[in-house]
Structures are given as structure tokens and as C-alpha cells.
């Protein structure tokens with residue numbers, strides 16, 4: 506079992522801690538507000554197989570794998586502030602740089618939040634994951650009885666494989682999404698999903714499934 510550090514005890518912090526905890530992993534949650542991290546750890550930890558604990562942000566950043574569950578460009582700010590601490594580590598970026606309407610992005614199509622993070626953390630192994638699954642759906646892991654897909658992108662093939670392997674038991678299906686630059690597509694896919702969700706009155710109750718369901 507692996508120890509994950511999640512920075513950010515918000516909607517996605519809850520969802521990712523729930524999935525990783527369900528798989529039996531240890532999850533350390535750090536937030537600017539320690540009380541928020543404590544409440545979330547108590548809530549999630551009570552219902553999962555793994556250990557979920559609140560810690561200070563630095564301790565969570567020292568975990569084997571770090572998930573930045575904060576908004577872009579806050580992700581890049583964390584990268585700039587902790588370049589050395591995060592060196593050599595797998596850092597999972599989940600950010601969608603959404604505009605005010607949530608249906609477009611603030612970054613041009615020539616880059617992505619994940620690639621901007623990679624520029625701030627040149628010595629880390631940046632992996633994009635979880636970003637196409639809205640928090641309420643990710644918390645459950647399934648929608649319409651289907652395990653949700655999460656696309657895993659990154660330039661470090663071994664890091665990508667590690668994250669894909671660690672998704673076993675989370676209730677999600679991980680799909681190898683190739684190089685980190687594919688985050689440009691994955692971030693836009695989420696904005697498109699939100700637009701569709703708005704059109705059909707679904708809110709954030711949607712997800713993506715690549716078929717066939719097994720291969």
C-alpha cells in the first residue's frame with residue numbers, strides 16, 4: 506500500500522481520499538485550514554479500509570505520491586514554492602483551468618495546467634489524472650452502475666504505470682492517456698462535459714466512459 510499526500514481538503518480532496526482510502530491506501534490530507542483537513546479526514550476515514558489522516562501541508566508534501574487538489578494557478582504556486590521537496594516524486598495534477606462560465610479554459614490550446622505545473626517542477630514526475638470526473642461522481646466512483654474512467658497522462662512512462670496500477674481497488678478504471686501534452690485534451694474534455702451537463706440539466710452528475718468496457 507502506498508502513502509498519498511493530498512493538498513487541499515475541498516471537493517476533490519474528499520473524492521480522491523475516498524477512492525484511495527477504499528483501495529486501502531494511506532492518505533495524508535493537508536490544507537491551508539487545518540480544521541478543514543481534520544474534519545475531512547474524520548469524515549472519509551470513518552468509511553474506508555485505508556488510513557486517512559489530517560497533517561500539516563509540508564508533511565503531506567513529503568508523502569510518496571502527492572496529489573495537488575487545488576485550483577490552477579495555485580498548483581503552480583505550490584510547485585514554485587516546493588520544487589526541491591517535490592523533486593523526483595510523482596505529483597498528480599487534477600486541475601482544470603476553467604473560465605468563469607466553467608465551459609471554457611483560461612489557458613490557450615498550446616498548453617495545459619499540467620504542463621504549466623511541469624515547468625514549475627522540472628525535477629518531478631507529473632501525472633495528470635482524475636480531472637475529467639466531477640467530485641460528486643468521483644466520491645461514488647460509479648455512475649449508472651459503471652465504474653468511472655480516469656485518464657492518466659504523463660511523460661514518464663513508469664510514473665504513469667505506477668499511477669495506473671495504484672488505481673486498482675479504487676473502483677475506477679484507469680486508462681493510459683499517453684503524454685502529458687494530452688492534458689490539453691483532457692482539460693478541454695472536462696469543460697465540454699460541464700457544457701453538456703448544463704445543457705441537459707445534469708449539473709456535475711456526469712462522467713466519461715471509453716468503450717468497450719473491457720479489453
Ligand SMILES: NC(=O)c1ccc[n+]([C@@H]2O[C@H](COP(=O)([O-])OP(=O)(O)OC[C@H]3O[C@@H](n4cnc5c(N)ncnc54)[C@H](OP(=O)(O)O)[C@@H]3O)[C@@H](O)[C@H]2O)c1
Nearest residue numbers: 513514515516517536537574575576577600601636639640
Ligand atoms: N470540483 C470538481 O468537480 C472537480 C473535478 C475535476 C477536477 N477538479 C479540479 O480539482 C481542483 C480542486 O477543486 P475543488 O473543487 O476540490 O476545490 P475546492 O473545493 O475549492 O478545494 C480546494 C481546497 O484547497 C485549499 N487550498 C488552496 N490552496 C492551498 C494551498 N496552497 N495549500 C493548501 N491548501 C490549499 C482550499 O482552501 P481555501 O478554500 O481556504 O482556499 C480548499 O480547501 C481544481 O484544480 C479543479 O479544477 C475539480
